Amino acid sequence: MDLGVRPAPAAVRRELSISLRLDSFSPSFDLRGHRRLVRAWQPERYPDVDVFLPVCGEPLSCTPG
Incomplete structure (x- = not known):
């Protein structure tokens, strides 16, 4: 079981809940x-x-528009 993947979804759920x-x-x-x-x-x-959305560390300027 890879516990390194679990915190991100939990953090996203928490942030969405607060928002x-x-x-x-x-x-x-x-x-x-x-x-x-x-x-x-x-x-x-x-x-x-x-x-x-830049997902691999690219600068935001690499996105079109």
């Missing part, structure tokens, strides 16, 4: 308004999204 709590339950976040906006959003064409 969710801070963003979702802040006084300025309106959950009902958010849900209404998501339900009503029907664009003629859904946008394509490509995300390029």
